[in-house]
Amino acid sequence: MNGEWFIRGRDGRLSVYIPSGDALLCRAERHPGGPWEAPRRVGGGQKLLPGPAVGQGADGYAHLVSWRPTVPGESGLVHSTHFRPHLAALDWVPVGHPSKKGDRTGMPAVAVDAEGRAHVFVRNLGGGVSMVAQKATGGWDPWRDLKGDGVREDLAAVTGESGRVELYAAAPVGILHWRQEEPGAQPVLDEVVEVPVRPGTLRALATSPDSTTLFYTDGSGDLCAWRPGGKPVALLPAAGPGPASAVRCTLGGHDCTLLAQRSADGRVAFAAYPTEQESSGAWWTESGPRLPAGARVAVAEDAEGRVVAASLTEDGELRLARQKDEPGLALAAWRTV
Incomplete structure (x- = not known):
């Protein structure tokens, strides 16, 4: 999935979203810190294509976006909102195609602004980025072309602490950054930094009232951090x-x-x-059993502010490790749920 698939909902429950065949599944805690429910299908019975995306608003609601097949050789994007992990998500609603019709153009990304409106981004047939956003009064605005050239499939959308939506994308020229100049405005291409980027490594995080930080792996294999307006910093391999x-x-x-x-x-x-x-330095500490190729890793905070780490294998096995009640980042033993 694109985005953080392991999140804490408005009611404090942790949940995970699991792509499974032509469906998207959700598992959630029965209550904060408690046992986990069995997986449930999200958004009804529509068949989905691989590569869904998830974004979460300040209200704790999850917004889910995926491609679905429409007619032979063509696809369209659909959206669902999941208000609370223990409730069923809304049915998938079509939001269209960046080029009106055609096949899948790339993996979508979604961010949610301070008013709870989803902003969906996807590469278009011209190699740039297109966006569609929810209206404040319901429904969706028209698709907008945000420009760009040679954009790769993976995008990283993020909402800053200001509530304004930002987008990062990788292209042959380097990293492109779009931002809203004011709430509700169309994001504009704000900056391009010429750095080599390994495909599939973008992840963005709100890190201060005025800044978001993009993490990516560069051409030499270093994990780097970049905030627009500054220079990328190599953190560690x-x-x-x-x-x-x-x-x-x-x-x-x-x-x-x-x-x-x-x-x-x-x-x-x-x-x-x-x-x-970043100048303080960082180093890796490994934990838990070895995972098979294709397994995904995520971290979140639970309702009590403790770090919880999750791993998810391609066959759906979920393992968790929760922070102990002691100084530093000491995790309890990993367990399968």
Whole structure:
């Protein structure tokens, strides 16, 4: 999935979204910190194509976007809102195609603004980025072409603490950044930084009232951090080939950014540093059993502010490790749920 598939809902329950064949499944805690329910299909019986996306608003609601087949050789995007993990998500609603019709053009990304409106981004047939957003009064605005050239399939959408939506994309020229200049406005291409980027490694996080930070792996294999207006900083060698999950949390009384990534030998690797202080340095610490190729890793905070790490294999096996009640990032033993 594109986006953080492991989230805490408005009611404090942790939940995960699991692509499974032509469906998207959800599993959630029965109550915060409690046992987990069996997987349930999201959005009704429509058949979906691979590569769904998830975004979460400040209200805790999850917004889900996916391609679905329409007629032979063509696809369209659909959207669903999941208000609380223990309730059924809304049925999938069509939101169209960036070029009006055609086949799948790339993996979508979704961010949710301060008013709870979803903004859906996807590469278009021209190699740029298109966007469609929910109206404040219901329904959807027309598709908008945000420009760009040679954009790769993977996009990273994020909402800043200001409530304004931003988008990062990788292209042959480097990393492109779009941002809303004011709430509700169309995002504009704000900056391009010329750096080599490994495909499929973008992850963005709100890190201060005025900034978001993009994490990516560069051409030499370093995990880097970039905030528009500054220069990219190499944090440490990437632990593995995929994207890093990132969450802000309190460790030892300090505002920290915690990164998690499946390492090259299959274990879960963690690194933490004071938020936006990349010069402090970071290093990986591995945890848990070895995971098969294709497994995904994520981190979140539970209702009590404890870090919870999750791993999900391609066959749907979910494992969790929760932070112990002691200083630092000490995790209890991993368990299958």
